[in-house]
Amino acid sequence: MVEWLTMTIQMVSLAMAGWCLVSTFRDQPMLVPHLVGMGVLWLLVIGQAVATVATMVGGDTPAETAMFVSYLATVVLLPPACAVWGFMERSKWGPAVIAFACLILPVLFVRLEQLWSPVA
Template structure:
């Protein structure tokens, strides 16, 4: 796992969450800029997944490989699933779905780091 990339994902996710919460409180639907932001976040997450896969193929292994792969797969699926759901919901709750997903991602990234290197806890 790349610590800098993990931190970037966490910060970007929290910024998008705040932006989407403001959009929700303003009673506005999700727009294309929200989708673009989620796409960028998804690319960052995919990058982390690829790096993790390369490290695992190179011999580095997390303490609990199955748990790590489960978390990683979930993290990769959250941004596109919630972006699609948020875009289909054309009320103020569309951005709320995105905000919720963006608040979950940093927590899951921290857990992913803990599973990767239990000594860092």
């Protein structure tokens, strides 16, 4: 896993969560700029997934490979799934869905890091 990319994803995700929470508290629906932000976040996540899979193909794999791959699939699918769900919800709760997903994503990446390099 690329550590600086993981940290970037976590920071962007938390920034998106804050922005969407502000939109929720202002009773604003999800707008196109929210989708663009989620798109950028998703591209970062895909970049991390591609780099990680390339490293795994090169021979460096975590001890619990099946668990790691399931978490990796979850982080890749979470942003687009929640973006679609948030965009379909045309009330103030649309951005709340995105905020929730963006608060979960950094936690999932912490778990991926733990699985990638377990403490001895």
